[in-house]
Amino acid sequence: MQYITKLEELQNYWAQSKKAQLRSFARNVALDIISLKERNVDFEEVFKTPRVHFLYIHHIFEDEETNFDQLLNLLSKQHTFLSHTDAINKVLSGNIDKPYISFSSDDGLKSNLKAAEILNNYGAKACFFVNPNSIGIDSVSKAAEFCKTRLDMPPVEFLSWKDLDTLLKQGHEIGAHTMNHEDVAKLTLNEFEDNLNQCKSILTASCGDIPHFAYTYGGFSNFTKDAYDMVFKTGYYSCSSGVRGAHISDGSIIKENEFIPRRDHIIGGWKLNHIKHFMKKSIDGANVQNNFLPAIWK
Structure with a gap:
């Protein structure tokens, strides 16, 4: 047994399930067809739309590095990069x-050091939720x-406490992502409160x-x-989702405990046209209501 270091290895792991394999194949075919339909879209104009767009990753493996660099180069032409704060x-x-x-990243995989290195080259700083x-x-x-019990993936290297210090010294941010990658929906509110406080205490002591x-x-x-x-009761300033979307404004001021960032998930090894499609979809669907809590919670 050894750590995986490539996206290809992760995809092969997921492909052991025929259902997952078919789903991945169908997804790629559908996105290739959509990309053909969007071949005449002026993405430079689309990306000029004033907005705050949160993008997040989980890893940048060896075979994703070049593509991720190309993505940063593309996005740097129309966008200003901001820290999470x-x-x-x-x-x-x-x-x-x-x-x-x-930019942000979830789960604290070691390959995030390479992600940070590439981000640094473009003056971009990320929040690493660990x-x-x-x-x-x-x-x-x-x-x-x-990885098996919490992330549904083969073994990967994780960041060390020294690595977190390195990221902080480079100007990146560290965020909390539950103690043990728990599904919050399965915790009682008291259990979740303890979890939040433990995260904050442990991470604050080192970071x-x-x-x-x-x-x-x-x-x-x-x-x-x-x-x-x-989340706000225990002293955090923000609480982010993984729901796709982009944020626009009508000029109104929003309280921090009224706002939930939507974040577009991307994989560094995806075709750039696929990533551009997801971003365009979020831009096209952006509205002021996206800044606030979802109706499902009311």
């Missing part, structure tokens, strides 16, 4: 005067157990202030209004 403040202030992008219990895992067998939280699995059905309120 600055991007949230931009939405809260209502002053969205041009196109902004903010699970304290996976930081510093020091053996393949322990990583395999965590300084931890203002940001992103919940696992990301869908609005994976979280609740009570859980959202608890």
